[in-house]
Amino acid sequence: MADPANAYENSHKSDKRKAIIEAARGRFRHYGIGKTTMQDIADDAGIAVGTLYLYFKNKDDLVLGCAERFAQMHREAANRVLSSDLAADKKLRQYILDRYRAVEETRTGSKHTVEIARRVIKLRPQRFEEDDQWLYENVLSILQEGISQGLFAIREPERDTRIFVQAVLYFLPVAGMEPYRLPTEKSLLEVVEWFTDKWRV
């Protein structure tokens, strides 16, 4: 049986965790990771630094918390659009636009984004690959919906999803991460061939 007091405590803990991550995010974005101390974050979150250490053992843990928050926002935004009543073409447009705006805001909202992104990639190299993978899965799911709605005629949805994702990745750059997502000759040729196939009489 669920213990209501325990549930209350868990939700309270989760709220406090969120508040700490928000405080850390604000500090990292305004002053950078290097210049931020655990004390600064505790102060901004309105808790004692000893309490902060109960939740996160160091700044790296907090950087990962911020990265996880960003991933969580991607999942939530995607679920909102995917479960909406929009037709597949509108849904695709909305999903990509949301992604663009989220990436844009993260990338341009602070002069420390390069430092933050590099730290994330060091601590958790797979973080950005996951994002690309979700993008792929969500686009594929929208395309399949469009096909079953009779809105899209797509012979190879996996292939077209791959091409589409490649074509829009240019618009979703991660600050300072250029060497990370290395475009390959093979995928480039796939894009070129996709276009020429569509143009060919």
Added chain:
Amino acid sequence: MADPANAYENSHKSDKRKAIIEAARGRFRHYGIGKTTMQDIADDAGIAVGTLYLYFKNKDDLVLGCAERFAQMHREAANRVLSSDLAADKKLRQYILDRYRAVEETRTGSKHTVEIARRVIKLRPQRFEEDDQWLYENVLSILQEGISQGLFAIREPERDTRIFVQAVLYFLPVAGMEPYRLPTEKSLLEVVEWFTDKWRV
């Protein structure tokens, strides 16, 4: 009337200029701009440093010379492909592949590419825009050729060229230049709409 002696001297000058640029390029790529001296470059080019100054007044001038050499190679490679007997689809494939390989080699062949690219953008901000503009013009010219050959059916060649160029720019990243080519929401939506138009039943 052309003076043959003068023509010989000009061609000789042009050869020496090329040899100096090659020497500078080698030094910049192996040691970076900061650690290279005019004396190093003169030594590698097999000339006296006084002679070097007759051609280039400082290292920045040499950096621009290297950038111009890269632009010249783009023009030459483009002309070779565009004037070839290939059908338009094959021509497009070859042109884009050449571009990819040239950018890839420039970007990955040295650990100083970020320093070099940043210096070029500081000295001549329009340099990379020109490259994108040529890419656009060359693709458009290939598409139009494909249309007149009856190979491609394209209603709005300018629009499709714009989309195609956006879709392949991801594959042509310039080291350390991420803030330079800023993708816009408007062009992203144009790409998305282009795809959904092609998929729509």
